[in-house]
Amino acid sequence: MVLVPLNKGDAFDGDSRTLAAVLRERLGRQQLILITNNEYGKWLTGTEWPTDAHQTRDAASAVGFLKELDDAGLAARIGRAVELIKAGNGTEVYKAETARIDKEYSARPEAEEHVSGSSSDSGPGTLIAIAAGLVLAVVGAVLLVRHRLPRHTSFAFPDAVFAAEEAADEAGLRRQAAAEMLALGEAVEHADGAASGLSRALDAYDAAGRVLDAARGLPDLVGVLALAAEGRSALAPTPGLPLCFFDPRHGTAVRRTTWRPLGRRERADVAVCDDCGQALRARRSPQVMAVRHRGRTVPYFEVPAEHSLWAATGYGSLLSGPDDTLAARVGTGEFSRARLLSDDHGGAVGD
Incomplete structure (x- = not known):
């Protein structure tokens, strides 16, 4: 043993x-x-x-x-x-x-x-x-x-595990977010001025900078990664998928799929990485990103949408169409309003 x-x-x-x-x-x-x-x-x-x-x-x-x-x-x-x-x-x-x-x-x-x-x-x-x-x-x-899930829930996260992972990840993730934003800025600088997606890429770069400056935890730093991915996709000849819905740190999604949590009726069309897609096909819970909300540790997408831009959009998976982007939502103040509302109700997401 x-x-x-x-x-x-x-x-x-x-x-x-x-x-x-x-x-x-x-x-x-x-x-x-x-x-x-x-x-x-x-x-x-x-x-x-x-x-x-x-x-x-x-x-x-x-x-x-x-x-x-x-x-x-x-x-x-x-x-x-x-x-x-x-x-x-x-x-x-x-x-x-x-x-x-x-x-x-x-x-x-x-x-x-x-x-x-x-x-x-x-x-x-x-x-x-x-x-x-x-x-x-x-x-x-x-x-x-290895530890997994208590019964009657699709996901659960012991506080001690979450705290240890959060402390270990945040510094490195902040560096990664800054590097991704810088890389997007360089890509925009060298892009063809006539590129159809240049304006959207610029918007994503600007939004990523604002979120990074205001970021106070893992969810916001992951949001910077999602915005950088959105900007790169805008510059690509063929726009790609967003980052993985269940945990954007898994990287760019490879397909979209319909997901219904165990024991629930509602379904959602989400973008998933290969590992998460395989887990869903086998009717298993994918590895998901956890956040703190009102003193509890929950999957980020279980935070009320009005309290988190990231929960509302699934980091890009749940956007309604080509004109509905993460950058646009940051630009209209949705990111800031969600943070203020979360603060008013007992603690910001990610604290």
């Missing part, structure tokens, strides 16, 4: 997937099962090499939906995941449990989403437990425990 604290900037850059890859290489095994935890919550995620022959992914995910494990400890959850993997019926159980929950909450649209987080779940870094030698029908089974 090994406990490894993960933090941004360490040998694995705080990414358990990188650690998992290193473990596999060091162990020298071609057949391997790893059960990992997402840093936001308590559920398990399974990965199997060379193929998912034992339905490891669905077996590990199904554990979080089982009612009998609502209050179970980590050992019991791992044990149940092992049982499902060994039985080879993880996909069947996963589909049955997610369908049950989806049906329950779709029938109760008035039910308020319960998002909770406990600082006792995690220290400043994510603790990852690796246990080897499980009795499985594969060679060299390894369990790598």
